[in-house]
């Protein structure tokens with residue numbers, strides 16, 4: 001049995017035999033030239049025997065039924081009339097043209113209203129075959145009755161699109177003889193026939209004729225006639241015949257018309273829950289990509305479907321939808337993910353190799369590719385962008401036939417999930433959130449496929465390899481479709497036949513394309529096939545004859561598809577809520593949304609509580625900090641106050657103990673102190689030291705304020721002669737202070753005791769400094785936190801004030817350090833004075849009280865220095881800055897010789913003066929610094945400060961006598 005190949009023959013075609021004249025038609029078509037060939041032959045005889053190429057196995061070559069050679073050679077038309085005629089709504093979108101036989105430009109009916117055009121067309125279409133004519137009329141009525149009786153899913157019964165009466169002619173199979181068709185028909189019951197008729201409506205086959213690049217009236221071109229109104233393509237050549245489909249689009253029909261007639265209903269059905277597949281099939285360069293993708297000015301099926309999908313969603317408020325899209329290509333029998341390809345780039349910017357994509361099958365999803373990137377889309381623009389991205393990644397190359405030839409089969413899959421909304425009361429917003437029925441998500445898939453075109457072997461090796469793969473997969477597709485007719489018969493016999501069993505006989509697995517299309521081809525989906533042809537070979541490198549052969553092959557493929565594919569597509573079942581096997585993201589997302597909403601509400605309540613708590617904590621913390629600061633302030637103020645009191649007490653003691661005064665008073669006091677010191681210095685050296693230190697501090701003030709000295713003196717009048725303790729001098733903090741006058745009872749103490757006192761004083765100062773430093777640190781910290789809080793609140797921060805505070809504190813520290821240095825210096829001076837005094841006093845001590853207690857080495861040192869001391873005392877100016885030598889205790893009058901006592905007294909006075917001057921300088925400086933005002937009870941100012949430390953300046957009143 002000879003079977004023509006669907007693929008391109010690789011040998012030159014034999015010269016076309018003459019078509020057998022068909023009396024009725026020939027007479028009616030005056031414009032068509034009489035074929036030069038004389039003998040009309042059946043398909044089998046008109047085509048060369050298939051000659052497999054290296055890439056195509058003979059077994060996979062699709063077959064066509066061979067008509068009986070003895071039967072009349074008149075070509076049978078495709079049995080299309082049974083299929084509904086899609087409505088013509090192109091008037092609103094674009095041009096719909098009347099039949100346009102290539103040879104004779106028939107007058108355009110473009111301007112005529114659709115109905116008028118249709119009727120005039122129906123009348124005016126040249127029909128050259130009486131049988132066709134009669135069939136046509138017969139099927140027209142059948143078709144019309146079907147429209148009202150048992151509508152198929154893709155016919156004009158679509159609720160949303162008004163259907164126009166069908167003008168499809170009689171359905172007849174082109175490649176089956178009458179006998180076979182009749183036999184098949186007889187074998188089927190009436191019900192089967194009805195079902196078959198109905199199911200045929202689920203498969204639409206359309207043919208689109210591409211306009212020639214340059215119009216030339218070739219002889220072969222003139223043998224073709226395309227009648228869009230009657231959906232008829234006829235060829236008057238050697239393999240002459242007439243092919244009738246659901247739609248035939250002429251060269252004048254634009255993409256809108258193609259979409260409206262061939263895909264729109266299917267897309268709408270998909271939105272309702274059916275699976276649907278649209279694919280474009282045809283020779284290379286005939287306009288598959290142009291039809292599916294279109295151009296910017298003339299969008300194709302894919303963009304128009306996308307627009308329609310969203311229109312449907314808008315028009316269907318009682319349902320909610322979720323759309324996800326994937327885009328793959330089959331290139332050289334390998335599946336590439338076109339959406340992942342654009343995103344998967346390596347570190348060097350090179351595209352990364354993809355994970356191998358495999359085809360899997362399960363009972364629910366059928367055959368599917370995995371792993372495949374799916375993107376959820378929410379708008380037509382987004383969806384179009386995703387697809388445009390995939391298009392960029394698709395393989396295209398220039399071939400002999402097409403400058404931008406698709407080298408792969410491209411499959412766009414849009415998964416539509418939808419479910420019913422419950423009409424509910426309340427606001428719109430509430431409805432949206434709550435009015436969701438618990439179950440029932442329906443998942444359907446729309447596959448939009450742009451196949452690569454069949455082509456002849458190319459010069460280029462790469463193109464040849466690609467071409468071989470393309471041809472092989474297309475041949476497998478043809479084979480599967482051809483064999484479906486046998487399955488259809490079996491189905492008629494045994495409706496309960498297991499589909500999987502049935503599919504075993506079909507070579508779906510021979511190519512990835514057929515495997516992927518398995519669900520659609522085996523009847524699980526609505527199918528629309530758009531076959532593209534180019535009648536004239538102008539602009540094609542193929543010879544006119546081979547081009548014609550290819551075109552005829554496409555037409556035959558279309559006829560076979562129409563006749564053999566039986567779709568029993570049903571609405572996808574609703575997946576119940578909570579079904580673990582459900583792929584429905586809608587369900588998943590809804591649950592997730594509900595969960596998240598709950599979490600959010602919980603979080604909101606929690607956050608409110610936490611916020612309150614945090615605010616409370618912050619308030620507490622602030623209050624605590626404020627309290628701490630206040631405490632610190634108080635402590636500092638206390639410390640400063642104590643310091644000052646202590647300081648002032650020392651001043652008072654100093655004036656008393658040293659007897660610093662003007663004229664005689666001073667001398668007598670000095671004398672008295674001297675004698676007292678000699679008596680008392682060894683009784684309680686520690687107490688003496690502190691009061692002496694105080695004396696040194698306070699002394700100069702007394703020196704300069706005679707009146708105050710008098711008042712101080714009066715305060716001591718009632719005190720005991722030997723031990724003076726001021727109790728009322730300091731009224732504010734006197735109880736906390738050890739206000740001893742000195743260990744010698746007159747405010748004098750040994751210098752070593754004074755040194756100790758100074759050390760204690762120094763320790764106090766250090767403590768004070770560290771307190772201040774600590775405070776400064778805290779102030780800084782709190783200032784930082786306030787600054788950051790202010791920033792957090794978006795308020796402005798007075799940075800200047802913070803800096804000023806820092807500066808002030810730094811200055812304070814620097815001041816304290818300077819004062820500390822002064823103390824150190826003073827201590828050093830006192831130490832050396834103490835040393836010298838000790839040396840100077842040694843003979844006196846030896847002879848009076850210290851002979852038993854003085855260590856031998858000190859005695860020695862003392863005796864050694866005695867002469868020096870006398871030298872020094874004889875010349876006190878020799879060491880003016882070392883007054884300690886003259887600070888030596890004056891020997892008691894009983895032990896001191898007259899001249900020696902005088903000399904010593906003199907030297908003591910001198911040195912005391914010097915010391916007083918030195919201390920006076922220091923105190924003066926300090927007074928200016930500290931801002932102290934000391935007044936007596938009469939208001940006389942004892943000491944006046946500069947006011948630099950206003951915060952700690954105090955007025956201390958001396959007690960009145």
Ligand SMILES: Nc1ncnc2c1ncn2[C@@H]1O[C@H](COP(=O)(O)OP(=O)(O)OP(=O)(O)O)[C@@H](O)[C@H]1O
Nearest residue numbers: 210211284285286287288289290402405406452453
């Ligand atoms: N109906 C049409 N009207 C105008 N131009 C068309 C039409 N059909 C196709 N063309 C043009 O023909 C050329 C080839 O078309 P297209 O690329 O769509 O062919 P194809 O069938 O996809 O080819 P291949 O299989 O090689 O990819 C393009 O330049 C396209 O614009």
